[in-house]
Amino acid sequence: MQAQNIDDVMVHEATHSVTKGVNEVLITAATNDDALAAAMVEGFSDAIAVLYSEKFNPPGDTKVAEELFKNPSDVRDISEPTTLDDFVDSSDPGIQHQNGKIFGNMIYRARQAGLSIDQAAKATILILDQVNRDEGLVGDKFDQKDIKDALERISILDQVIGEILETVWSDMNGYEDPPTGGGGSNPPYAPSYVTGFFTGCTGTVSTYLDSWGSSTGASYYNMYYSTTGGSYTYFGSSNFPSSTVYNTVNGYVKISACNSYGCSSLSNNAFFQPHICGE
Numbered sequence: 001m002q003a004q005n006i007d008d009v010m011v012h013e014a015t016h017s018v019t020k021g022v023n024e025v026l027i028t029a030a031t032n033d034d035a036l037a038a039a040m041v042e043g044f045s046d047a048i049a050v051l052y053s054e055k056f057n058p059p060g061d062t063k064v065a066e067e068l069f070k071n072p073s074d075v076r077d078i079s080e081p082t083t084l085d086d087f088v089d090s091s092d093p094g095i096q097h098q099n100g101k102i103f104g105n106m107i108y109r110a111r112q113a114g115l116s117i118d119q120a121a122k123a124t125i126l127i128l129d130q131v132n133r134d135e136g137l138v139g140d141k142f143d144q145k146d147i148k149d150a151l152e153r154i155s156i157l158d159q160v161i162g163e164i165l166e167t168v169w170s171d172m173n174g175y176e177d178p179p180t181g182g183g184g185s186n187p188p189y190a191p192s193y194v195t196g197f198f199t200g201c202t203g204t205v206s207t208y209l210d211s212w213g214s215s216t217g218a219s220y221y222n223m224y225y226s227t228t229g230g231s232y233t234y235f236g237s238s239n240f241p242s243s244t245v246y247n248t249v250n251g252y253v254k255i256s257a258c259n260s261y262g263c264s265s266l267s268n269n270a271f272f273q274p275h276i277c278g279e
């Protein structure tokens with residue numbers, strides 16, 4: 001089971017990897033002393049970390065790194081009202097993270113305005129994906145209007161993406177949408193999908209964040225692994241639809257959703273291939 005209290009830092013760092021994947025230009029700008037690009041990268045990583053804690057450890061909190069740093073000025077609270085007027089043009093890492101609150105607070109305010117956790121996360125990633133420094137968006141006044149524009153695109157895309165995703169899951173795994181209403185006085189249905197991404201090395205061991213669709217009526221989840229994709233062995237439980245997974249060899253993971261009436265069948269699998277760690 002993961003240590004929930006440092007999740008926010010792990011998710012922050014994982015979001016940097018995602019950002020690099022979707023918009024390397026933005027990351028290059030941020031690492032080349034473009035303080036505004038760095039602020040966006042840091043602030044949106046903090047926003048995703050806060051959204052993650054809201055989603056998987058409700059009610060979550062708006063602070064990032066509060067368990068990691070003793071110096072309160074290193075902790076970011078995205079609920080603090082912060083605007084571009086507070087921007088300090090400096091590439092000092094401490095200042096970049098504080099500048100980040102400008103962007104973290106945009107997402108916080110979008111949540112306050114009624115956006116769901118998932119919509120806010122999609123908006124954040126979409127903006128990170130679409131910001132084009134060469135066309136001056138980062139150097140320009142990036143503001144709430146950019147978020148609103150992104151949201152408008154999302155509301156149209158959201159439904160389409162959802163339908164495509166269901167088709168993809170179904171094609172890959174023979175999965176069909178279970179009827180709603182698992183739980184009650186029955187065991188829950190198996191999670192509809194399992195996924196995960198590499199978050200770093202612990203010594204020679206690869207670390208992944210494994211997550212799966214939450215199942216209605218589930219009170220906990222049992223995790224199973226296999227090194228071949230053949231027979232699966234129980235290796236732990238999680239109260240949340242996510243957990244940290246460690247491996248040094250190929251691993252397949254399946255999930256069973258449980259409550260006091262019993263456990264579901266095993267889900268489809270996610271595959272985790274170890275990275276080169278501890279060289």
Ligand SMILES: [Zn+2]
Pocket residue numbers: 012013016042045
């Ligand atoms: Zn960072």
